[in-house]
Amino acid sequence: MTAVFEKFIKNPAIREFLIQKIGEEGLELVEILFKSKKYVSEFVLAEHTGIYVNTVRSLLYKLYENKIVSYTRKREKSRGWYIYSWMLHPEKLLDLLINKRKSMIKEIKLKLEAPAGEQKFYCKKCDVKLPFSSAMEYNFLCPSCYKPMTVFSEKTINRQNKKLITKLEKEIEELSEIKELLKTEEKKPKRSKK
Ligand SMILES: [Zn+2]
The missing domain is CATH 1.10.10.10 (Winged helix-like DNA-binding domain superfamily/Winged helix DNA-binding domain)
Structure with missing residues (x-):
């Protein structure tokens, strides 16, 4: 144990x-x-x-x-x-954590499948994101630091999300392993007192 x-x-x-x-x-x-x-x-x-x-x-x-x-x-x-x-009830905790991760993965996958939408412009430094039409009004300069903005890539986001899914899946695997260990532990015959 x-x-x-x-x-x-x-x-x-x-x-x-x-x-x-x-x-x-x-x-x-x-x-x-x-x-x-x-x-x-x-x-x-x-x-x-x-x-x-x-x-x-x-x-x-x-x-x-x-x-x-x-x-x-x-x-x-x-x-x-x-x-x-x-x-x-340790198995309840494991279920809770596993289910939480499963629903997070589901949510991220939905985002991955969503259409990319309108092109956006982005200032990394200020974390400002603007749709094309607004960015044009500012001559594609960040309204906060006046530096040129870059095209915001959905690919980067997708890459980050895919990484997160891999991490969550690994965590689920580890938690499931512990759950199995608990089950085998329970099945072991209890030592009888002499
Ligand atoms: Zn900026």
């Missing part, structure tokens, strides 16, 4: 998502939940990480928004408050 976890947590897409959601400190919670594969009380999590119970709960709630964790809660009879226990 440790090897799978290493792959999981070191994957740039997964790491980026988790840090954005719950920060570096939250990664420790993910590690404990990933390895335990069952519901863990927030008090146990707090004790093992040194993170306040309330913070544990608010961090994990952020993952709950995407169904990456689930919880059960029990009422503490003597004090009347609820104690939450959390479980991680």
Whole structure:
């Protein structure tokens, strides 16, 4: 399981998502939940990480928004408050990231297929883009820096978009690989206690 976890947590897409959601400190919670594969009380999590119970709960709630964790809660009879226990669903996170990339690829491909449209003029320095008719009014000089503008090439954009698709496809491949690893891990018979 440790090897799978290493792959999981070191994957740039997964790491980026988790840090954005719950920060570096939250990664420790993910590690404990990933390895335990069952519901863990927030008090146990707090004790093992040194993170306040309330913070544990608010961090994990952020993952709950995407169904990456689930919880059960029990009422503490003597004090009347609820104690939450959390479980991680790493496959849900993988699906989320894979689907996000798939829809990005779809969107980019639509753009690639769209007709090039009217010729445009471009100033790289100022990032100003004008249609032919407006550029002519300015004598094809950038309205902001007065330097000559260049013909804006759809080819450059297409090249950049194709590169992005390749990058996204590679990320999907890596994420799918981790998903497979998780599945095989689950199928392994659990060691029986003697
Ligand atoms: Zn300019």
